[in-house]
Amino acid sequence: MNEKEALKWLATRMPVGDDCYVMDWGESHLLLTTDMLHQTTDFPPGTTGYTTGWRSVAVSLSDIAAMGGEPKALVIAYGNSQFDLNSLEKFIEGAEAVCDKYGTRIVGGDLDSHEELTVVTSALGEVKIPATRKGAQPGELVAVTGDLGRTAAALDLFEKGRDEKANELFQFTPRVEQGKKLASLASSMMDISDGLARSLHQLAEVNDVGFRVTADKIPYAPLLDELTGSEEEKEKLGLFTGEDYELLFTAPEKHEFDLAKYGSTVIGKVTEEGVDIVRGREVSPLEDEGYVH
Amino acid sequence: MNEKEALKWLATRMPVGDDCYVMDWGESHLLLTTDMLHQTTDFPPGTTGYTTGWRSVAVSLSDIAAMGGEPKALVIAYGNSQFDLNSLEKFIEGAEAVCDKYGTRIVGGDLDSHEELTVVTSALGEVKIPATRKGAQPGELVAVTGDLGRTAAALDLFEKGRDEKANELFQFTPRVEQGKKLASLASSMMDISDGLARSLHQLAEVNDVGFRVTADKIPYAPLLDELTGSEEEKEKLGLFTGEDYELLFTAPEKHEFDLAKYGSTVIGKVTEEGVDIVRGREVSPLEDEGYVH
Numbered sequence: 178m179n180e181k182e183a184l185k186w187l188a189t190r191m192p193v194g195d196d197c198y199v200m201d202w203g204e205s206h207l208l209l210t211t212d213m214l215h216q217t218t219d220f221p222p223g224t225t226g227y228t229t230g231w232r233s234v235a236v237s238l239s240d241i242a243a244m245g246g247e248p249k250a251l252v253i254a255y256g257n258s259q260f261d262l263n264s265l266e267k268f269i270e271g272a273e274a275v276c277d278k279y280g281t282r283i284v285g286g287d288l289d290s291h292e293e294l295t296v297v298t299s300a301l302g303e304v305k306i307p308a309t310r311k312g313a314q315p316g317e318l319v320a321v322t323g324d325l326g327r328t329a330a331a332l333d334l335f336e337k338g339r340d341e342k343a344n345e346l347f348q349f350t351p352r353v354e355q356g357k358k359l360a361s362l363a364s365s366m367m368d369i370s371d372g373l374a375r376s377l378h379q380l381a382e383v384n385d386v387g388f389r390v391t392a393d394k395i396p397y398a399p400l401l402d403e404l405t406g407s408e409e410e411k412e413k414l415g416l417f418t419g420e421d422y423e424l425l426f427t428a429p430e431k432h433e434f435d436l437a438k439y440g441s442t443v444i445g446k447v448t449e450e451g452v453d454i455v456r457g458r459e460v461s462p463l464e465d466e467g468y469v470h
Numbered sequence: 471m472n473e474k475e476a477l478k479w480l481a482t483r484m485p486v487g488d489d490c491y492v493m494d495w496g497e498s499h500l501l502l503t504t505d506m507l508h509q510t511t512d513f514p515p516g517t518t519g520y521t522t523g524w525r526s527v528a529v530s531l532s533d534i535a536a537m538g539g540e541p542k543a544l545v546i547a548y549g550n551s552q553f554d555l556n557s558l559e560k561f562i563e564g565a566e567a568v569c570d571k572y573g574t575r576i577v578g579g580d581l582d583s584h585e586e587l588t589v590v591t592s593a594l595g596e597v598k599i600p601a602t603r604k605g606a607q608p609g610e611l612v613a614v615t616g617d618l619g620r621t622a623a624a625l626d627l628f629e630k631g632r633d634e635k636a637n638e639l640f641q642f643t644p645r646v647e648q649g650k651k652l653a654s655l656a657s658s659m660m661d662i663s664d665g666l667a668r669s670l671h672q673l674a675e676v677n678d679v680g681f682r683v684t685a686d687k688i689p690y691a692p693l694l695d696e697l698t699g700s701e702e703e704k705e706k707l708g709l710f711t712g713e714d715y716e717l718l719f720t721a722p723e724k725h726e727f728d729l730a731k732y733g734s735t736v737i738g739k740v741t742e743e744g745v746d747i748v749r750g751r752e753v754s755p756l757e758d759e760g761y762v763h
Binding site: 180182186218255265299 | 475486500545576
């Protein structure tokens with residue numbers, strides 16, 4: 178059983194469909210989420226302690242953002258083979274920096290001796306009316322925040338030894354601010370953790386709909402032009418490599434103007450079925466392939 | 471810098487003094503805690519998937535219990551080299567069994583390919599008036615729930631290949647029920663994660679007090695008599711080996727009767743300074759030694 182199959186099995190036993198768990202809490206809702214990151218799959222050689230801390234926290238904030246929530250507090254479990262003050266301090270600095278930016282804080286944690294650097298962040302959030310993955314209707318718009326391919330570009334730069342620029346790109350912005358605004362407009366929303374292609378398929382499946390996106394409307398990170406030689410290569414990095422943590426959402430057409438105002442780009446439409454991409458006059462299926470952790 | 475020093479340093483930057491973080495939330499308080507467990511240090515050969523799941527959840531429930539809280543929801547990050555349905559299913563069964571027992575549930579999680587089995591549970595709890603580590607006064611009683619040395623006994627049994635009994639002992643009872651009742655009587659409370667000796671020293675330091683405990687009042691797990699050859703050996707396992715997750719607390723003398731009613735044993739008194747143990751007529755210092763993860 179691989180990770181994907183295991184997740185499918187878990188979904189039969191617990192409510193794991195959305196980016197966070199939503200709990201009724203008086204007149205509001207609490208959100209709870211957890212994410213595990215570790216050296217071999219998430220932090221390539223060259224990743225600084227600061228970036229490690231930033232990214233560890235930001236992935237959980239992104240889950241809160243995907244529900245339109247306000248982050249309230251985070252706890253971090255940090256396992257490493259040694260606790261030298263320098264790398265731990267840098268890690269905490271990076272983690273606190275992204276918390277500060279969104280008015281939240283790290284309130285506790287656990288330290289553990291662990292052969293491989295392993296970080297698990299868990300976040301508590303609050304939201305009046307949560308945005309969920311379910312609700313997309315054929316005819317609506319589908320849109321994304323920011324631009325895609327930054328993580329793919331960073332991975333490429335790490336390989337080339339351009340660590341400074343790579344670290345900068347790796348410190349992504351969790352879309353907490355946009356998430357809160359978009360929650361009232363979006364009919365369905367999620368964050369893109371495994372690449373746009375896979376996320377579109379996931380959203381299609383949950384909503385029993387399809388998508389038709391237009392290739393030249395998809396916003397790519399400007400750096401992808403410099404790093405890739407062809408449009409095909411660029412698409413590969415921008416569509417199928419994940420971990421960009423932008424928001425993917427659907428919304429009724431009447432909100433088109435507001436979406437642009439909130440830094441989002443409409444990339445296509447919700448259809449009855451199938452996930453297709455339009456390149457010029459050619460329509461072809463967009464494969465359900467993505468980043469495997 | 472070792473784990474203990476790193477924790478000390480962290481305490482200067484974030485509120486990590488108690489078993490959970492306490493957050494004002496309307497007329498109530500939310501509790502948040504996280505714990506990392508992994509193969510090499512926490513799950514000896516012979517530990518079943520069921521026990522692994524049980525223990526992973528129970529450590530976080532114990533943190534909630536130590537504040538007198540009611541567990542509300544848990545998220546689990548589970549990393550393993552493979553996700554065979556059998557071991558994952560057993561893990562979830564064990565995790566759900568202990569949740570069921572305390573009226574809470576696992577509401578989400580993260581699965582990750584990881585070379586070493588690594589589990590991080592994070593729990594959300596609620597409490598009207600939290601019990602904290604601070605508040606002990608000289609002259610008060612010091613007491614523990616349950617009995618000590620079960621984990622030490624289990625580790626010994628695992629080594630001897632008596633896995634069935636070892637697994638049974640390893641599935642400890644998080645003291646959620648007692649914690650709720652004791653919270654209104656206790657002046658300070660914590661769970662014993664690194665052995666009674668270390669926990670007494672921690673509580674002494676936080677409260678700027680001392681303790682004098684009486685050796686023959688300390689409740690040991692009955693099995694320790696069978697597994698050890700001398701009183702000294704028994705004390706070593708019962709006082710200095712940790713991970714029993716019983717509650718250690720102080721309370722005014724007038725509550726003595728109620729403490730017994732709630733399954734607790736008074737083991738001594740709060741003093742002005744020093745952590746001592748009385749054996750017959752002899753008083754000696756109880757060393758600040760404990761289980762190192």
